[in-house]
Amino acid sequence: EALGPQEYTGVKMEVVEWSKPAKEILGDKLNGKRVFLVAATLRPETMYGQTNCFVGPALKYGFFAVNDTDVYICTYRAARNMAFQGISTPRGEVNQIAEVEGSKLVGTKIQAPFAIHSEVYVLPMDNVLATKGTGVVTSVPSDSPDDFATLTDLKKKPEFYGIDPSWATIDPVPVLSTPTYGDMTAPALVKQFKIQSQKDIKQLAEAKEIAYKEGFYNGTMLVGEFKGESVQDAKPKVRDAMIAAGLAFAYAE
Numbered sequence: 002e003a004l005g006p007q008e009y010t011g012v013k014m015e016v017v018e019w020s021k022p023a024k025e026i027l028g029d030k031l032n033g034k035r036v037f038l039v040a041a042t043l044r045p046e047t048m049y050g051q052t053n054c055f056v057g058p059a060l061k062y063g064f065f066a067v068n069d070t071d072v073y074i075c076t077y078r079a080a081r082n083m084a085f086q087g088i089s090t091p092r093g094e095v096n097q098i099a100e101v102e103g104s105k106l107v108g109t110k111i112q113a114p115f116a117i118h119s120e121v122y123v124l125p126m127d128n129v130l131a132t133k134g135t136g137v138v139t140s141v142p143s144d145s146p147d148d149f150a151t152l153t154d155l156k157k158k159p160e161f162y163g164i165d166p167s168w169a170t171i172d173p174v175p176v177l178s179t180p181t182y183g184d185m186t187a188p189a190l191v192k193q194f195k196i197q198s199q200k201d202i203k204q205l206a207e208a209k210e211i212a213y214k215e216g217f218y219n220g221t222m223l224v225g226e227f228k229g230e231s232v233q234d235a236k237p238k239v240r241d242a243m244i245a246a247g248l249a250f251a252y253a254e
């Protein structure tokens with residue numbers, strides 16, 4: 002793990018349609034506000050390939066009024082950090098207007114910034130840590146072994162995971178190409194390491210390390226504004242473009 006602060010990109014995914022349980026709990030608490038799930042990612046250049054987003058079903062998510070118009074959904078811990086990074090106002094203050102368990106957010110439809118599939122669903126992932134990032138994870142199954150393994154679990158056993166099968170129908174989208182693994186780095190590694198499910202934590206950690214290095218140092222973009230450029234060059238450009246469009250912000254911890 003990095004010793005210094007980790008520089009994430011906070012990706013703002015606006016809620017398009019609430020899940021039934023969330024709608025019941027929220028009632029009219031949000032009157033007229035724009036609500037965003039905020040994911041923390043180290044790979045903003047892969048957002049073209051988002052197929053869904055993940056929350057921890059047992060984690061608690063707060064709804065934080067970050068200014069007069071916008072509400073962010075994330076862990077309290079992340080909201081507190083944001084309050085000291087100029088992301089919300091007034092500085093140092095956390096204004097929580099609601100709290101919902103992750104399981105109740107599952108099935109909510111959100112906008113996926115820059116993604117080829119512009120609207121995707123919130124789905125459950127067992128391995129989301131409350132102590133990292135915002136507690137919300139963008140899912141890019143082409144390039145993240147954890148995302149691919151989890152999405153595969155959900156497609157195989159939707160009932161067991163308590164989801165409607167129609168929420169997990171999008172297949173991995175090619176985003177970048179690497180010399181060793183082609184345009185589906187994560188699925189290739191999941192196969193190579195014989196990973197059966199999101200429970201294979203040890204093999205997933207190894208696969209994640211390789212996918213990250215291979216994509217970042219040897220990858221070439223296949224889609225988007227920086228198609229044809231190296232991933233290393235494209236990463237800060239995609240991030241800047243997303244921030245300029247008001248769809249993301251810098252978040253560190």
Ligand code: A2H
Pocket residue numbers: 007041042043044047128129130131132133134135136137138139140141144145146148209213
């Ligand atoms: B990354 P690091 Cl395509 N719990 O984003 C578990 N995982 C979390 C999390 C949490 N609370 N918050 C963020 N993450 C994930 C994209 C991606 C990511 C790709 C490939 C690799 C990758 C799409 N998912 O991460 O421990 C997020 O997934 C591999 C490093 O701070 C975030 O970036 O190094 C990454 O873990 C942050 O992990």
